Amino acid sequence: MAKAKLFGAIVMSAQSIDLTIVNLRNLETVERVSAPVALGDRLFTEGGIDYDVVDEAVSALRGFQQLMTDDGVTDERVVASHTITDAENISYVRDQIYTKTGLTVHFMTVSEELMFRYQAAAAYLPNFRELIDEGTVLIQIGASSITLMVFQAGELTLTRELQLGPMQVAQKMAQLEHQVDTYEDVLADYLHSKLLDVWRLLPEKQFKQVILMGSKLTLLENLIPENKRALALSHADFNQRFDQVMTLSDQELEDQEQLPEMEVNEVAPTFLLLNELFDTMQIETVWVSNIKLLDGFVVHHAAETGQLKLNWDxxxxxxxxxxxxxxxxxxxxxxxxxxxxxxxxxxxxxxxxxxxxxxxxxxxxxxxxxxxxxxxxxxxxxxxxxxxxxxxxxxxxxxxxxxxxxxxxxxxxxxxxxxxxxxxxxxxxxxxxxxxxxxxxxxxxxxxxxxxxxxxxxxxxxxxxxxxxxxxxxxxxxxxxxxxxxxxxxxxxxxxxxxxxxxxxxxxx
Missing domain, CATH: 1.10.3210.10 (Hypothetical protein af1432)
Structure with a gap:
């Protein structure tokens, strides 16, 4: 039997660089690793990527190259999320990466990322077609932004990106957090005001269910059973998890939930945002998935190269x-x-x-x-x-x-x-x-x-x-x-x- 041709996909985002090595014909994962490189650490406050962080990125990419060589990868692609491509010095960063590693970074647009997530949901969620036929909202929670994809009668009727990603919100509100005793109340008011535009655009139809995916759902993803891609939570289940998480101290989040220190201050923005969305939309069921942008990129490449057939036009x-x-x-x-x-x-x-x-x-x-x-x-x-x-x-x-x-x-x-x-x-x-x-x-x-x-x-x-x-x-x-x-x-x-x-x-x- 011929040896499977392996594909290496790398996604560079605001807080990590991730690699997956897969067999494109069946989407079987051979290896998946993540390097915690904070490319967006000062992006939202100073507008650029720190050059010490660029060195970390180069080091991580070189390590990934060695892994791909060891596993016999025959094709590779590197993409950067639209978040970091907005950096003022991104062209210099891209050139340094190419000069030092030989890797060419493709800058993704929001439109591409939306398609990758759509394709990932179609590939990995068995009931995705049923959900969008009934009407649902796919909500992606990323470091710098959130995106909403509204489906009605099987069609994508509206997309919306909002600069309300937990990392960006946490950085913007960092000074206020230490100035007021009611930080969470102020944060909830801030998120409420920024979501008003969404409610104006959403159709009058009430959606009973939403699908969640993204890089900022760790404390919900860890509820998903092993070897599963999604879990259905009732609104009451989410509220219970919300109450549990919001009472934990920073140290408890690290110790009990194994949350990385760099993500602790993003917990409140994440859960308060979701709480506002679910309450306002009167959601009954939340489908929490562990699907990432990286998965969507792999599915897209497999479909584009004809190595994966999806029953989807x-x-x-x-x-x-x-x-x-x-x-x-x-x-x-x-x-x-x-x-x-x-x-x-x-x-x-x-x-x-x-x-x-x-x-x-x-x-x-x-x-x-x-x-x-x-x-x-x-x-x-x-x-x-x-x-x-x-x-x-x-x-x-x-x-x-x-x-x-x-x-x-x-x-x-x-x-x-x-x-x-x-x-x-x-x-x-x-x-x-x-x-x-x-x-x-x-x-x-x-x-x-x-x-x-x-x-x-x-x-x-x-x-x-x-x-x-x-x-x-x-x-x-x-x-x-x-x-x-x-x-x-x-x-x-x-x-x-x-x-x-x-x-x-x-x-x-």
């Missing part, structure tokens, strides 16, 4: 999430549906010419869905507002370059053509800019085919000749506006593909 999940984001900005759904359909048809018909693949097709779909979000802010130059909204939003599953690409494609769907060199995207590699240009050129034509927003064109067919790209539209109505707009927007298409786009109509008037 994550591309469709991304599309559904984007549609729900567009709904928040009151996008015209009938127009959105038409543009999305036409964009995909044009992309598929041009496949041999543009040379792009499935991932780029997905980016085009996301841009088509979100292109008109800017109308919510202002009808004048709405495409610029769409670009801003997309860049500032959590578009599930996209890395930083992809998010910039989707935003730029949406920006250029309108009548104003981009400059020949996409000058405002000069920071992106040439290949990325070419991809944006091709997808923007396609989206501009797709949008033109429903310029009246009256769904006049029922279907299209495409014919490609040596120098022309002819779209024949079936319509039993006048489409002169669509023809005029198609001609205007077609100029950029010709620049990009070297084909003259032509729109013809067939049908009776």
């Amino acid at each position: 994550f591309n469709e999940t991304m599309i559904s999430a984007a549609k729900n984001l567009a709904k928040r900005y009151q996008v015209d759904q009938a127009h959105q549906k038409k543009v999305l359909t036409f964009a995909v048809q044009l992309f598929d018909r041009l496949r041999k010419i543009h040379g792009l693949g499935p991932r780029e097709r997905l980016l085009l779909q996301l841009a088509a869905i979100l292109q008109d979000t800017g109308l919510y802010l202002d009808a004048n130059q709405h495409a610029f507002h769409s670009e801003y909204i997309i860049r500032a939003s959590e578009v599930l599953g996209l890395d930083l370059t992809e998010q910039f690409a989707v935003a730029a494609i949406a920006r250029y769907h309108s009548s104003r053509a981009p400059s020949a060199g996409l000058s405002h995207l000069s920071r992106l590699p040439l290949e990325a800019r070419l991809t944006i240009a091709k997808l923007a050129a396609i989206l501009r034509l797709a949008d033109a085919l429903d310029d009246s927003h009256r769904a006049k064109i029922s279907k299209i067919s495409v014919s490609i000749r040596k120098q022309t790209f002819t779209v024949t539209a079936t319509a039993n109505d006048d489409i002169e506006l669509e023809k005029w707009t198609f001609s205007q927007k077609g100029t950029f298409f010709r620049e990009v593909f070297g084909l003259q786009p032509i729109l013809k109509r067939k049908g009776t008037l």
Whole structure:
């Protein structure tokens, strides 16, 4: 029997660097280790990563490299959570790590981390589909932030990140802790005020259950039976654990609960935050999991490389999430549906010419869905507002370059053509800019085919000749506006593909 190919995954976060070595075909863990490196120790107060800590990180990574060599790892990846990538000196830190270890660190976005957690839950929680069909909120508690993923009828309808991670809150409130006798009451008030925005956005439907995951749940995770990934607690069970934990002294937390000293001051922010969430949402059941971001990264890589088959269409999940984001900005759904359909048809018909693949097709779909979000802010130059909204939003599953690409494609769907060199995207590699240009050129034509927003064109067919790209539209109505707009927007298409786009109509008037 052939020896299993092992994968080494390393995640760098605010308080630790973690390694897991796994067989991707069955997700069996060969080795899992953690190094307590406090990369975020002064991140929230001073904005950077201390260089003594960088040396600790390099030492830990070298140790991990030796472990991977000993275990025969054939592939490895290193990623950094979005928390530490916000450090002012992160580029220098990344370069030092590469120079001293040869490891390249990929910076994750919030959107990527959301997808990794989604995929981990799908892989490791047997009842995950049932939970999201019924409606649930997946709450991730990290060192610097918390994220909420709201599911209704099986769809991800809302994501929200809040800078309320226990480590960040503890650092911000450290001085106050020693100035007042009622620190926990003040802390509870602080958390309550910061969560008000969440209650405004949450749907009116009451959620009976939540799923917890993250790096700051040690005192709940230790209730999970060995070899299990999750445990269901009633709200009363949580309250009992809350009362027990909140009465323990710092020393008792270390001695009785084996909590690391560096995490003791994070207990109150964690439990008071959860208490506020559960009480306000009137939660009945809490599913506590020991699933980490590291697990999600492994599942993602296994699925992406085709070594793990999950009965889940994550591309469709991304599309559904984007549609729900567009709904928040009151996008015209009938127009959105038409543009999305036409964009995909044009992309598929041009496949041999543009040379792009499935991932780029997905980016085009996301841009088509979100292109008109800017109308919510202002009808004048709405495409610029769409670009801003997309860049500032959590578009599930996209890395930083992809998010910039989707935003730029949406920006250029309108009548104003981009400059020949996409000058405002000069920071992106040439290949990325070419991809944006091709997808923007396609989206501009797709949008033109429903310029009246009256769904006049029922279907299209495409014919490609040596120098022309002819779209024949079936319509039993006048489409002169669509023809005029198609001609205007077609100029950029010709620049990009070297084909003259032509729109013809067939049908009776």
